[in-house]
Amino acid sequence: MxxxxxxxxxxxxxxxxxxxxxxxxxxxxxxxxxxxxxxxxxxxxxxxxxxxxxxxxxxxxxxxxxxxxxxxxxxxxxxxxxxxxxxxxxxxxxxxxxxxxxxxxxxxxxxxxxxxxxxxxxxxxxxxxxxxxxxxxxxxxxxxxxxxxxxxxxxxxxxxxxxxxxxxxxxxxxxxxxGPDPLNPVTNGVQSKQMASINPISQQPIIIYVMPKAGQKLWDLPQSKWWQDEKTDDNVPQNINYEESSEFFQRQELLSKVLLRNAIKEDYLHKERVAI
Structure with missing residues (x-):
């Protein structure tokens, strides 16, 4: 050291x-x-x-x-x-x-x-x-x-x-x-003096933004929701009534909070679905 x-x-x-x-x-x-x-x-x-x-x-x-x-x-x-x-x-x-x-x-x-x-x-x-x-x-x-x-x-x-x-x-x-000369070291096979003669003007460094700007999306396509994924866990047993209720509840997420709160109080498992 x-x-x-x-x-x-x-x-x-x-x-x-x-x-x-x-x-x-x-x-x-x-x-x-x-x-x-x-x-x-x-x-x-x-x-x-x-x-x-x-x-x-x-x-x-x-x-x-x-x-x-x-x-x-x-x-x-x-x-x-x-x-x-x-x-x-x-x-x-x-x-x-x-x-x-x-x-x-x-x-x-x-x-x-x-x-x-x-x-x-x-x-x-x-x-x-x-x-x-x-x-x-x-x-x-x-x-x-x-x-x-x-x-x-x-x-x-x-x-x-x-x-x-x-x-x-x-x-x-x-x-x-x-190289053997400490005052003129070799960098990638080219000495520093030769690099200075080839590039007399130093180039501006390339700036890479790690964090996104305000309002900028991290990717072009929106992230898929967890209920839009077609794959399910095979290890977990699936219940038909639970699937129907969950699908109906997922569509009801687009409604207002008041309608959603009133809908939860009712039993939609025994009613017909309403097309939205």
Whole structure:
């Protein structure tokens, strides 16, 4: 089962992969520029925040101590991580353009890791912000950060869906039905481009009315009544008097309700029939 068939219900998953690649390249470029411009100052800013609001946490204290001792190594690792992230974005963009499924897998792994990082940072940010900002601002921050976290997770699912679609269109069954080119599938032995050149103007669809219009008969001949059917059930025993009375009563159905009500009160089984 494919996770999604379109990106935000308006674009293809292939285009969604390209948009995700461009956004990730811009994001990591800005992050690398901040590290190059500020150096360890950028790191110490977050360390001071964690030390201020997480004094009692043992894990935070050990992490801050380790980051202070290995600040330069941590900066180099973050730069290499961002550079590899950008390289996988370029590779995934090429894979989306050329329909190569394995070129998108590294970016999907990086996006999954980034999704986990975003969720952790959102939780820490909201826990710190509740002591600083008022309630209304905290609600807006919660909505904005939650939306961004869901957007990152949605981009990760789009990458996984693209890989699933590529496995589907490269399967032997799909190639046997629609041909080896997913961008130009074969429909009834004729490719879509050839069909577009033969029929440049799309024909109007044929509308078949399932329900009849007002005043329209379902068939030309009127439906026969149950008493007009000559066939009878052989299994049911027939009574001659019952047949005579029923035939007389059926002819009397053409009379008015008053005459019919008066006729029922009389015994017509012992009277002569009146021709109508």
């Amino acid at each position: 494919v996770l999604m068939e379109s990106y935000f219900f308006c674009a293809s998953v292939r285009l969604g992969v390209l948009v995700t690649c461009i956004a990730a390249i811009i994001k990591n470029t800005i992050f690398m520029w901040l590290i190059f411009a500020n150096g360890t100052t950028f790191l110490y800013f977050f360390i001071n925040i964690l030390e201020t609001y997480y004094k009692t946490s043992r894990i935070v204290k050990e992490s801050v101590t380790w980051a202070e001792h290995y600040s330069k190594e941590l900066m180099v690792f973050m730069q290499l991580y961002s550079f590899c992230y950008i390289a996988t974005c370029v590779l995934a963009a090429y894979g989306a353009y050329k329909l190569k499924k394995y070129h998108v897998v590294p970016l999907a792994i990086f996006e999954f890791i980034y999704t986990v990082q975003v969720v952790v940072l959102v939780i820490i940010t909201l826990r710190i912000a509740r002591h600083i900002v008022p309630l209304a601002t905290l609600i807006l921050m919660t909505l904005a950060l939650s939306f961004y976290a869901m957007l990152v997770a949605y981009d990760t699912l789009a990458l996984i869906a693209f890989v699933q679609i590529m496995f589907l269109v490269r399967s032997q069954r799909y190639i046997r039905l629609y």
